[in-house]
Amino acid sequence: MFYISTRGQTRPHTFSEAVEAGLATDGGLFLPEKLPDIAGKLAGWASLSYAELAAEFFQLFAPEIPAEEWRALTQEAYSKFDSPDVAPLKKLSDQIHVLELWHGPTLAFKDFALQLLGLLYKRQVKLKGKKLAVLGATSGDTGSAAIHGCMGQDGIDIFILYPNGRVAPLQERQMACTGASNVYAIPMPGTFDDAQGVVKECFGDPAFVSAVNLSAVNSINIARVLAQCVYYIWAWLKLPAEARATVEFVVPTGNFGNVLAGWLAQQMGLPCGGFRVATNQNDILYRFFESGEYKQGEVRPSYAPSMDIQAASNFERYLYFLLGKDQEQVRQVMLRMKQGERVTLPKPKSSFRATRMDDAMIADTIAQVWRDYSYVVDPHTACAFTGLAEDRVSVVLSTASPAKFPEVVQEATGTEPLHPTLEALKDKALQTYPLESSPEPLKAFIREKVSGK
Numbered sequence: 001m002f003y004i005s006t007r008g009q010t011r012p013h014t015f016s017e018a019v020e021a022g023l024a025t026d027g028g029l030f031l032p033e034k035l036p037d038i039a040g041k042l043a044g045w046a047s048l049s050y051a052e053l054a055a056e057f058f059q060l061f062a063p064e065i066p067a068e069e070w071r072a073l074t075q076e077a078y079s080k081f082d083s084p085d086v087a088p089l090k091k092l093s094d095q096i097h098v099l100e101l102w103h104g105p106t107l108a109f110k111d112f113a114l115q116l117l118g119l120l121y122k123r124q125v126k127l128k129g130k131k132l133a134v135l136g137a138t139s140g141d142t143g144s145a146a147i148h149g150c151m152g153q154d155g156i157d158i159f160i161l162y163p164n165g166r167v168a169p170l171q172e173r174q175m176a177c178t179g180a181s182n183v184y185a186i187p188m189p190g191t192f193d194d195a196q197g198v199v200k201e202c203f204g205d206p207a208f209v210s211a212v213n214l215s216a217v218n219s220i221n222i223a224r225v226l227a228q229c230v231y232y233i234w235a236w237l238k239l240p241a242e243a244r245a246t247v248e249f250v251v252p253t254g255n256f257g258n259v260l261a262g263w264l265a266q267q268m269g270l271p272c273g274g275f276r277v278a279t280n281q282n283d284i285l286y287r288f289f290e291s292g293e294y295k296q297g298e299v300r301p302s303y304a305p306s307m308d309i310q311a312a313s314n315f316e317r318y319l320y321f322l323l324g325k326d327q328e329q330v331r332q333v334m335l336r337m338k339q340g341e342r343v344t345l346p347k348p349k350s351s352f353r354a355t356r357m358d359d360a361m362i363a364d365t366i367a368q369v370w371r372d373y374s375y376v377v378d379p380h381t382a383c384a385f386t387g388l389a390e391d392r393v394s395v396v397l398s399t400a401s402p403a404k405f406p407e408v409v410q411e412a413t414g415t416e417p418l419h420p421t422l423e424a425l426k427d428k429a430l431q432t433y434p435l436e437s438s439p440e441p442l443k444a445f446i447r448e449k450v451s452g453k
């Protein structure tokens, strides 16, 4: 299987090449040339463990990696999760199920992809004998999960940019208290979108990319999105048979990587009902799915800081399909979006609904879910608990542990949510490497760190 760029100006890549690069050299995002059909395989996958399912799924996308190796990779990746189910599906009522995606090492859904991607990087470094500089931007959760996937690994340095003062204090501690010598947590002025912009500018400099062997760890990287497809299939297989055809997956959304993964699984033949994009007050995607109009606004800090995003990277992958796979049109539209223009797109015919929630609603919802179901949700997951369908089953993707956001959760439920992993971080010293929000100082920093080893 080969991977092509959404912008059509990069040669086809193998899976390993696409993973190593992360972002295509033309600025586009990699997608499989053709999506496989999984419909006929679902019945046979029903009795597999999570790791076995992931191995089966990935063999379809990277047959060049032997099946046995895939099984070893996924076994190792999901061995650090603290639930035997890896992604437990909890039933709150006949209509509402919650898929808990925060049983990995950093207590957020990002661990599903980043534990695996860390191992894929390790494999690549060993195979090619070439060091990697891994670069990403985070609004809180990707950074810590990426760091925990890569820390302490020979031949890998990881650089994570984040908006100074705009991630939750415990998220910052997860990134900056590891003590690992290959980890660089880099606070910058501005928003997550600014930091993500700096990452993309670094990838726009081919000499720099090849000098340090740069790889993108955000869901720009196709391995991230594919790893996230697996838990949609897993949850679907765990549902009562009569709920499967109509189930709506409700997905707290920021960079559009999570919900895109579910939608791609549906395009591959997962026969589910549809998806709801649940945003916070940074609601560009809600507005798009309501009106077809895509226009960036100001990012406003919220109780759900990991979703404080107005330039959703993975929207480009969806755009590619929305524009009939016309890469020339994708290039034009992306250029207009970069210039801040208001863009009107064909209204999606597909299976998306959208809702939004402001901070007052988030706090009320955490309290309400606690009262109704004795169940505690974090502020990102709370965004999903509005507009729930009455005529079919909803699966809410719970994307982070409430313990990562104790203030708002305690305020709403009266109890401080605690987790031993986070407690252990509270007394540790922070090590950060603040930089300006622009590519040149960052490139100099990366060159210096990479060459000093």
Ligand SMILES: Cc1ncc(COP(=O)(O)O)c(C=O)c1O
Residues within 6 Å of the ligand: 108, 109, 140, 141, 142, 219, 252, 253, 254, 255, 256, 257, 258, 259, 306, 307, 380, 381, 399, 400
């Ligand atoms: C806890 C949490 N929920 C939801 C999201 C949104 O996911 P996505 O960016 O894939 O849309 C994020 C950040 O990505 C997050 O960290």
Ligand SMILES: N[C@@H](CCOP(=O)(O)O)C(=O)O
Residues within 6 Å of the ligand: 137, 138, 139, 140, 141, 142, 143, 217, 218, 219, 220, 254, 255, 257, 306, 307, 313
């Ligand atoms: N919410 C994310 C933002 C980056 O998303 P990604 O999935 O593209 O890496 C975060 O927590 O950093």
